Amino acid sequence: MKMYILVRESVPLGFAMVGVAHASMAAYIKFADDAAVKQWISGPFYKAVCRVSDVQFDEAKACPDHVIITESALGGQETVLAFKPREVWPKSFKFFSLYR
Secondary structure, X not given: OXXXXXXXXXXXXXXXXXXXXXXXXXXXXXXXXXXXXXXXXXXXXXXXXXXXXHHHHHHHOOOOOEEEEEEHHHOOEEEEEEEOOEOOOOHHHXXXXXXX
């Protein structure tokens, strides 16, 4: 079971780091009562943080059960998506580049 966190590749590193932290916490809070999330949080709670293009970011929003993080210092731009942990992911998620 894994949580995916997607960061727009255009987001500067400092904002990306803050956005990932906020997204991880926001997704956990939003879905904390879900049985699968309770199982995930009991460990190990895997996460994949990926850098994605604007097109990939927008297409990923079609996958249900996510939170969107915006950054006021970037004019309210949507910067990060975090998805409820799950076992099965859309095929496209396997091809996202890990954030390095």
